[in-house]
Amino acid sequence: xxxxxxxxxQSSRDDKGRIETYPISDISPDMSFLEMMDVLNEKLISKGIxxxxxxxxxxxxxxxxxxxxxxxxxxxxxRLVTTCQLHMRKxxxxxxxxxxxxxxxxxxxxxxxxxxxxxxxxxxxxxxxxSVNTSGNTxxxxxxxxxxxxxxxxxxxxxxxxxxxxxxxxxxxxxxLFVSAKVSQYSLLPQGKVEATDRVLNMVKQMDExxxxxxxxxxxxxxxxxxxxxxxxxxxxxxxxxxxxxxG
Amino acid sequence: xxxxISGIPDxxxxxxxTKHKSDINLVxxxxxxxxxxxxxxxxxxxxxxxxxxxxxxxxxxxxCFQDSPRRAHSIAAQGGINAAKNYQGDGDSTYxxxxxxxxxGDYRSREANVYRLAEVSTNIIDQCVAQGVPFARDYGGLLDxxxxxxxxxxxxxxxxxxxxxxxxxGAYSAMNRQIGRGQIKMYNRxxxxxxxxxxxxxxxxxxxNLVTGKLERHGAHAVVIASxxxxxxxxxxTNAMGSNVSAIWKxxxxxxxxxNPCFTQIHPTCIPVSGDxxxxxxxxxxxxxxxxxxxxxxxxxxxKLIREGKLKPxxxxxxxxxxxxxxxxxxxxxxxxxxxxxxAAKERCDEGFGIxxxxxxxxxxxxxxxxxxxxxxxxVKGLDENDDLLVKKLxxxxxxxxxxxxxxxxxKIVDQNPYETPMMIYPAxxxxxxxxxxxxxxxxxIPGCYAIGEANFSDHGANRLGASALMQGLADGYFVLPYxxxxxxxxxxxxxxxxxxxxxxxxxxxxxxxxxxxFINNKGKNSVxxxxxxxxxxxxxxxxxxxxxxxxxxxxxxxxxxxEDFYKNVNVPGSSxxxxxxxxxxxxxxxxxxxxxxxxxxxxxxxxSCGGHFREESKNSEGEAVRDDKNFTYVSAxxxxxxxxxxxxxxxxxxxxxIEVKTRSYK
Numbered sequence: 001x002x003x004x005x006x007x008x009x010q011s012s013r014d015d016k017g018r019i020e021t022y023p024i025s026d027i028s029p030d031m032s033f034l035e036m037m038d039v040l041n042e043k044l045i046s047k048g049i050x051x052x053x054x055x056x057x058x059x060x061x062x063x064x065x066x067x068x069x070x071x072x073x074x075x076x077x078x079r080l081v082t083t084c085q086l087h088m089r090k091x092x093x094x095x096x097x098x099x100x101x102x103x104x105x106x107x108x109x110x111x112x113x114x115x116x117x118x119x120x121x122x123x124x125x126x127x128x129x130x131s132v133n134t135s136g137n138t139x140x141x142x143x144x145x146x147x148x149x150x151x152x153x154x155x156x157x158x159x160x161x162x163x164x165x166x167x168x169x170x171x172x173x174x175x176x177l178f179v180s181a182k183v184s185q186y187s188l189l190p191q192g193k194v195e196a197t198d199r200v201l202n203m204v205k206q207m208d209e210x211x212x213x214x215x216x217x218x219x220x221x222x223x224x225x226x227x228x229x230x231x232x233x234x235x236x237x238x239x240x241x242x243x244x245x246x247x248g
Numbered sequence: 249x250x251x252x253i254s255g256i257p258d259x260x261x262x263x264x265x266t267k268h269k270s271d272i273n274l275v276x277x278x279x280x281x282x283x284x285x286x287x288x289x290x291x292x293x294x295x296x297x298x299x300x301x302x303x304x305x306x307x308x309x310x311x312c313f314q315d316s317p318r319r320a321h322s323i324a325a326q327g328g329i330n331a332a333k334n335y336q337g338d339g340d341s342t343y344x345x346x347x348x349x350x351x352x353g354d355y356r357s358r359e360a361n362v363y364r365l366a367e368v369s370t371n372i373i374d375q376c377v378a379q380g381v382p383f384a385r386d387y388g389g390l391l392d393x394x395x396x397x398x399x400x401x402x403x404x405x406x407x408x409x410x411x412x413x414x415x416x417x418g419a420y421s422a423m424n425r426q427i428g429r430g431q432i433k434m435y436n437r438x439x440x441x442x443x444x445x446x447x448x449x450x451x452x453x454x455x456x457n458l459v460t461g462k463l464e465r466h467g468a469h470a471v472v473i474a475s476x477x478x479x480x481x482x483x484x485x486t487n488a489m490g491s492n493v494s495a496i497w498k499x500x501x502x503x504x505x506x507x508n509p510c511f512t513q514i515h516p517t518c519i520p521v522s523g524d525x526x527x528x529x530x531x532x533x534x535x536x537x538x539x540x541x542x543x544x545x546x547x548x549x550x551x552k553l554i555r556e557g558k559l560k561p562x563x564x565x566x567x568x569x570x571x572x573x574x575x576x577x578x579x580x581x582x583x584x585x586x587x588x589x590x591x592a593a594k595e596r597c598d599e600g601f602g603i604x605x606x607x608x609x610x611x612x613x614x615x616x617x618x619x620x621x622x623x624x625x626x627x628v629k630g631l632d633e634n635d636d637l638l639v640k641k642l643x644x645x646x647x648x649x650x651x652x653x654x655x656x657x658x659x660k661i662v663d664q665n666p667y668e669t670p671m672m673i674y675p676a677x678x679x680x681x682x683x684x685x686x687x688x689x690x691x692x693x694i695p696g697c698y699a700i701g702e703a704n705f706s707d708h709g710a711n712r713l714g715a716s717a718l719m720q721g722l723a724d725g726y727f728v729l730p731y732x733x734x735x736x737x738x739x740x741x742x743x744x745x746x747x748x749x750x751x752x753x754x755x756x757x758x759x760x761x762x763x764x765x766x767f768i769n770n771k772g773k774n775s776v777x778x779x780x781x782x783x784x785x786x787x788x789x790x791x792x793x794x795x796x797x798x799x800x801x802x803x804x805x806x807x808x809x810x811x812e813d814f815y816k817n818v819n820v821p822g823s824s825x826x827x828x829x830x831x832x833x834x835x836x837x838x839x840x841x842x843x844x845x846x847x848x849x850x851x852x853x854x855x856x857s858c859g860g861h862f863r864e865e866s867k868n869s870e871g872e873a874v875r876d877d878k879n880f881t882y883v884s885a886x887x888x889x890x891x892x893x894x895x896x897x898x899x900x901x902x903x904x905x906x907i908e909v910k911t912r913s914y915k
Contacts, residue, residue: 012826028523030663035525038777045775045821045830053827055315057488059528061657062413063319078660085660110459111827118436121316125428129421132378134300134726136368141377142335145389155382158417159410162318191380 001027001088004096005040007052010109017109019098029089033076034059034066036088054113061085061226064161067168068113069100074165074224082163082226102168106175106211117164119210120178126206127199128182130191150188157184159227166221166229172213177221179207180237181229187240197244204241252505252885252900255687256360261906262342265364268688269731273738280305283737284746286453286468288440288495290317290423292416292718293701294474296725299422302431304730309466310423311435311455313490313832318420321476321488322721325412326533326654328394328404329718331369336393340401342366347907349716352398352585353681353709354859354875355909356508356883358902360688361706368727369719373405375726379418383407396714397534398585398914404715409533409654415718419725438464439832440495441760443471443502443697444752450499450697451746454756458832461825463760465753467746469737470696472729473499477680477702479512481840481847482792483784485677486518486531492836493843496684496703504692505885505898507705508682509843510851513712513860514793515678516542516589519661520609529676530661532612533654534714537582539617539647540671542589544601544610546570554603561603561611561670572596580914587711587860588914590675594793595871597674604672613670618643675793679717681708681860682850685885685900689732690724693885696736700724705883710859764824767834772817776833779814783807783837783844791848796864800852804845808893811841845892853897856880877909 002025010017024043027036034056041051057065066083070076076086091097099113107115132138158181166177183200186192192199215234222231257268275283283306287298290312298310312320334340346366350357373391377383383405384392393402407414426432437458444452444465452467478493479485500506517532517540545551546568553559572592574581584592593610602608622643626633633639644667648655658666684692684699686706692699701721708716786806790799814837822828857866857873858880866874883900 028525030522031525032527032661035527038527039525042775042777045819048821050822051830053829057314057319057490058321058324059489060324060486060530061660062324062410063314063321063488064323065314065319080656081660085657087660087663089663114827117315121318121424121427121434121436124421125424127428129425130378130380131425132375132422133303134296134375134422134730136371136375136727138371138374138378141333141373141383142390146385147389148385148387151382151385151389154380155384155407155414158382158407158414161413162316185382186380189380189382191378 001029001091001093003027003091003094006096006098007112008100009052009112012111013108027088029087031088032059032084033070033086033088034084052113053111056084059084062161064163067102067115067163069102069168071098074102074168075226080226080228082161102164104167104173104212106173107164107167117162119212120162120164120175122210123175123179123203123206124182127202130186131195144190146189154185154188157181157188157229157233160229161227163226165224165226167212169220169224170213171218171220172216174215175207175210175212176215176234176237177225177229177231179203180233183237183240184233187236196240197247200237200240200244252685252693252898253687254358254900255689256358257688261359261363264360265367272732272735275734275738275741277305279741281307282744283307283740284309284468285470285472285733286311286466287472287474288453289320289474289476289703291320291322291474291476291701292412292419292721293703293725294320294472295416295419295423296722297472297474297700297729298432299419299426300726300730301733302426308426308432309435309468310432311438311440313437313439313458315436317423317434317436318417320416321491322416322718323413324488325718326409326531327396327535328406328411328715329372329415329722330396330403330713330715331373331405331719332366332403333370333373335391336402338401340403344401345369345403348399349707349713350709350907351912352711352713354711354912355709355877355881355904356511356858356902357707357709359904359906364728365707365720365723368723371727372719372722376415376418379422381407381414381418394535395538395583397537397583397589398580398713404535406535409535409651412718415722419722440475440498442756443499443694444756445502445694446750446752449695452748452753454753454760459827461823461828463757465748465757467748469740469743469746470698470733472698472700473684473703474700474725475703477683478840478843479677479680481783481844482677482787483780484521484526484529484788486515486529489528492839494836494839496699497839497843499684499692499694499697501888503694503888504697504699505685505887506682506846507685507883507885508710508850509847509886510791510854510861511681511710511859512677513586513679513681514590514675515586516593516675517612517673518676518678519658520604520672520674521606530657531676531678532658532671532673533651534586536612536651536654539650540582540612540614541571541616542573542582542593542610542612543569543571544596544603548600551601551603555605562615570601577914584914585711585713590793591862593675609672609674611670612673614647614666615670618647618667621646679712681705681710681712685883689735690729691732691736698729698733700729710861763835764831767818767820767831768824770818770820772819774817775819776830776837779810779818780837780840782810783841786810787844787847791851794862794864795851797852800848803848804852804893807841807845807848814838814841842892846886846895849892849895850884850886854880854884875911881909
């Protein structure tokens with residue numbers, strides 16, 4: 001395959017940034033998108049051009065490190081995959097591909113396609129946990145039976161990989177899908193109910209402070225989420241929040 | 249420094265850990281506030297240790313090279329975590345988990361460490377459930393289990409195919425709570441560049457901020473290394489792209505002995521290599537072998553037709569398939585341990601029965617399980633068990649609920665539907681049992697420097713059983729290190745803050761600066777990846793699934809030459825004061841180029857076959873591995889002496905008091 005790549009280049013946070021065009025040839029349809037980027041970088045290095053910086057690590061769709069906005073979609077055109085799982089067979093020979101970083105006020109660009117998503121960490125630090133110390137004296141794991149349906153729903157929320165595709169896809173750069181997934185996981189489990197009120201209030205407060213936008217229920221986040229996290233979680237968090245606000 | 253004191257407590261095996269905990273020194277809550285601990289790495293071991301040490305009241309600084317601690321590669325572990333809960337009532341016990349692990353490790357691990365691991369395994373599950381880890385449950389609301397290779401019970405707890413993710417997020421949430429309280433200071437996108445020793449004790453590290461390129465000095469009373477394994481020395485492995493040996497290699501060069509470097513796990517079920525551009529390999533969880541049957545065609549003609557695309561695997565009749573694991577190992581069948589399954593696949597492919605274009609792939613087939621589950625469901629629902637289409641549909645739904653994400657992952661990579669056609673798999677490098685030598689307290693041979701999780705060598709011997717890596721990472725981090733580190737730190741309550749203005753920090757920082765400048769100014773002709781790929785090829789061809797004297801000697805020479813060439817001709821673009829991934833890679837590859845040589849040297853010295861280490865000179869007439877207990881019942885700990893070729897071997901003899909050492913058989 002031969003392709004034209006239009007890639008966002010930005011040397012540092014303060015640089016204005018611009019799109020550069022790189023034609024690339026002999027790409028195998030079985031390559032992953034990031035392997036195609038590796039090939040590009042090898043070529044750039046051999047020509048004395050700085051390689052394109054991008055975040056990546058596990059390359060199997062679970063660490064959540066890779067990002068990239070490809071042809072206007074977070075993680076590119078395929079559904080339920082991260083960029084590292086996207087394969088070149090999803091593109092046509094001769095196609096022009098536009099590659100940009102995830103864009104949001106709360107995700108400043110570090111370099112090229114690498115962005116700073118530490119806002120997500122800070123939201124979790126505000127309340128995304130159950131307060132239990134390691135002691136070896138917690139009660140037996142089977143002491144509280146948990147309804148399978150609830151356990152499965154908690155799991156479905158818990159598989160969020162924290163990549164930020166929801167924020168990048170949202171016209172308001174809202175982080176509601178991410179935050180609601182964590183709130184839901186804990187609110188569905190008996191262990192998490194004890195701190196439910198404080199958790200949702202603190203996490204939402206931190207989310208607002210980080211500069212994420214509001215949710216207007218357009219649902220783009222759900223469509224682009226590589227793990228298929230459901231909008232239901234946002235509804236659940238809104239209920240939790242409303243309840244906590246009256247109670248708290 | 250050449251003496252290895254493992255510090256295993258006296259007394260009966262089952263009482264050692266309890267007794268040891270009562271005997272060791274403690275640090276009072278008031279004094280813990282005066283003590284700083286550095287943790288390098290934020291995977292299961294690093295995150296659980298950071299959280300627990302902070303809960304105890306120590307001041308913790310944790311470092312990871314990723315943009316968030318949640319991204320450490322423990323996140324990618326799929327299948328599950330073992331614990332001797334015996335919830336299934338199938339005869340499991342602490343002793344049985346201990347026995348299976350020692351036997352699975354081919355009698356090359358320490359009895360006392362492994363027993364402790366089995367003992368604390370049950371606490372891990374309780375702890376994780378209390379944290380809100382959503383393990384799989386049955387309809388009664390209780391925890392579900394499945395079975396893994398090399399054992400005859402169901403003791404593996406799981407969260408679909410994302411167990412590592414859920415456990416890591418649990419430990420990460422415990423860390424977040426402490427970060428929020430200011431008890432842990434987290435350094436994301438930071439890489440440890442060297443360990444700083446003062447008066448022979450670990451007193452800090454030099455770290456590099458990967459965003460700004462700045463070097464930073466960090467002092468502490470103890471340093472815990474939890475940086476994982478070094479499988480990426482093979483370039484292609486199931487490890488993450490950033491996984492590296494650097495932290496443990498740096499401490500090795502500062503005096504920590506490196507144990508059993510050649511003990512590597514080659515995992516039997518990975519997606520085969522598809523081309524030269526390949527950057528990494530993807531694992532298909534061992535849990536799939538609960539329901540998948542491994543086979544190749546019986547007739548070489550069928551193999552040829554398949555490769556030419558003229559025959560489909562589903563068109564081959566039962567009697568023309570060779571389920572070689574079931575044939576060779578009737579007792580364990582498809583659930584033999586990983587080293588055995590990998591070698592068996594290699595044997596068939598070497599004989600020409602590999603079923604893809606490269607000749608390096610075998611089938612993992614779910615059709616029997618789909619029919620079995622489908623019939624079961626049809627019966628339960630009162631539907632027609634003889635309706636093939638219905639049975640298939642019901643069976644596929646069961647398989648989807650158990651392994652859905654793995655099947656999806658496979659389909660995205662290979663572009664084939666594994667519900668309809670068997671998966672193609674081949675062994676790949678996955679885990680390293682070798683690592684930093686540690687004593688019973690998990691301290692390395694450098695006082696005050698600890699190694700936990702995959703970074704150390706202690707629990708898995710020459711082969712690790714499935715679902716035991718997660719168990720060990722969390723056991724070390726939650727339940728072992730937080731106790732044992734107090735024994736050392738109790739002497740440090742009057743030391744006071746460690747100043748980073750000392751000449752030792754200055755010296756370490758200068759030497760890192762000069763290496764960075766060397767890379768940046770080299771302006772050679774080859775990229776870093778060029779060298780990494782070359783090294784990987786040498787390792788895979790000569791230090792891979794089977795090894796022999798000639799190959800290992802060649803590997804040593806070739807790696808030495810490659811290293812020389814690397815320093816002459818490597819090209820690192822950009823500068824040192826910016827985000828520069830090529831520069832970070834250059835540092836990591838330079839360490840792999842040294843470790844690779846020690847790896848081959850260790851493999852050469854150990855002329856027996858054991859676990860994942862298969863020496864072609866040491867096998868029986870059936871091709872099975874032959875151990876040499878008389879000459880090799882020891883841990884090979886290597887002491888650094890200026891360069892890998894001069895490393896000195898120190899042997900820690902392994903004593904088996906409880907277990908009778910036998911030939912490992914899964915027949």
